[in-house]
Amino acid sequence: MTFEEMWRSLLPVGRSRRTGGYLRSPYGTAERECFAWFADEAGARRMPVEYDGQGNAVAWWNPGAGPITDAVLTGSHLDSVVEGGAFDGPLGVVSAFAAIDRLVERDIHPTRPIGVVVFVEEEGSRFGLACLGSRLASGALDPADAAALRDHDGVFLSDAIAAAGVEPALGPSEVLERVSVFVELHVEQGRDLVDRGRAAGVGAGIWPHGRYRFDFTGEANHAGTTAMGDRHDPMLTYAMTALAANKQARRIGARATFGRVEVEPNATNAIPSRVAGWLDARAESADQLSALLEAIGTQAIDRAARDGTGLELTTESVSGAVGFDPVLVRKLAATLGDVPVIATGAGHDAGILSAAGHPTAMLFVRNPSGVSHSPAEHAEMADCLVGVEALATVLAELAG
Ligand code: HGY
Ligand code: MN
Ligand code: MN
Numbered sequence: 001m002t003f004e005e006m007w008r009s010l011l012p013v014g015r016s017r018r019t020g021g022y023l024r025s026p027y028g029t030a031e032r033e034c035f036a037w038f039a040d041e042a043g044a045r046r047m048p049v050e051y052d053g054q055g056n057a058v059a060w061w062n063p064g065a066g067p068i069t070d071a072v073l074t075g076s077h078l079d080s081v082v083e084g085g086a087f088d089g090p091l092g093v094v095s096a097f098a099a100i101d102r103l104v105e106r107d108i109h110p111t112r113p114i115g116v117v118v119f120v121e122e123e124g125s126r127f128g129l130a131c132l133g134s135r136l137a138s139g140a141l142d143p144a145d146a147a148a149l150r151d152h153d154g155v156f157l158s159d160a161i162a163a164a165g166v167e168p169a170l171g172p173s174e175v176l177e178r179v180s181v182f183v184e185l186h187v188e189q190g191r192d193l194v195d196r197g198r199a200a201g202v203g204a205g206i207w208p209h210g211r212y213r214f215d216f217t218g219e220a221n222h223a224g225t226t227a228m229g230d231r232h233d234p235m236l237t238y239a240m241t242a243l244a245a246n247k248q249a250r251r252i253g254a255r256a257t258f259g260r261v262e263v264e265p266n267a268t269n270a271i272p273s274r275v276a277g278w279l280d281a282r283a284e285s286a287d288q289l290s291a292l293l294e295a296i297g298t299q300a301i302d303r304a305a306r307d308g309t310g311l312e313l314t315t316e317s318v319s320g321a322v323g324f325d326p327v328l329v330r331k332l333a334a335t336l337g338d339v340p341v342i343a344t345g346a347g348h349d350a351g352i353l354s355a356a357g358h359p360t361a362m363l364f365v366r367n368p369s370g371v372s373h374s375p376a377e378h379a380e381m382a383d384c385l386v387g388v389e390a391l392a393t394v395l396a397e398l399a400g
Contacts, residue, residue, distance in 0.1 A: 004381065010037050010090055013033045014030025024079050025080075041097050045061065054168070058115045059116045071179045074092070077092075079122055087377050095384065100114060128211070132157075139356060183363065185365065193364060200390050206344055206350075210318035212278070212316060220272065221270070222270070252291070289318075324354055336394070
């Protein structure tokens, strides 16, 4: 199938008719349908598929039929954030198959195996830890810590994997030991390329980012009979903390988002007993990120003291700054001509593999609005095809 045909065949899977947004929750029905699509596309190209103990999948193109070693890996993820867009993840996977098709059309025979990978739970939307599949595969996450993760319904990770038909065996993937370089193509989640008027670019690195859980506790009470001065309202402490986070991030040009909040009892006419808020924070440097968290944490504590509420702050995950392999970045930029080299505030599996010591780089495809993690996320077909050509050229260069 051509890129357009593959894209059209994957597009409807897990898309909400009401909003056009995607719900491809890891190991869930729609995401498993995406993996079935992946296996079909690999089968159509006679590429054997290998799965590791967390359900990451790699389809191998090994025309030399020798041992699979010193491989070039490309691909991305197929899971989505809740109500996410169509391109975040899938563009890298569909483009990988299309790029291999282009190499075959150009009669290019790689001297090294090429793998197309799908990492599971990149968004961290089910088990709360972003890039869960690549962290486990690369040894960046202790399997015991992963085994303790539960989703919103209390389902343990291994049980979710088993329910999806994969034999759970959490931990480093032997697959990655056979990989020498990883290039991930991804839709840009920002406006750098569109502001430069360019269809594609090479990734320079990824900002440090972290996820932090704020548990605010207070005194449940009646909304109508409790005077304002008599309240210990965790919703107020949460709201002032969200305001402080916004101000602090603006002040230093960082990013701070409370995108997820849980309220108990979540009743219109009751002052809450508990409010849990998850902060996603990102900054250009690790020092800036720590300073941002320090400032927000201090203001949250001060506010809790004022409101007579309790606060527990838990760091759920932190990823340091990623600088992609400079030699690889230069090689990609030289191979593709004068394409821009851009940094990103979005996390990617490429960042995890890079931090684990695998030479890694990224290719980005223009996103006309820059909007992502939304049904409005978009990339023009012409730009997607430019991305495929760029990826094919890079794979030809890397795989000899
Ligand atoms: O959150 C991120 O930056 C990525 O899209 N998972
Ligand atoms: Mn992504
Ligand atoms: Mn994403």
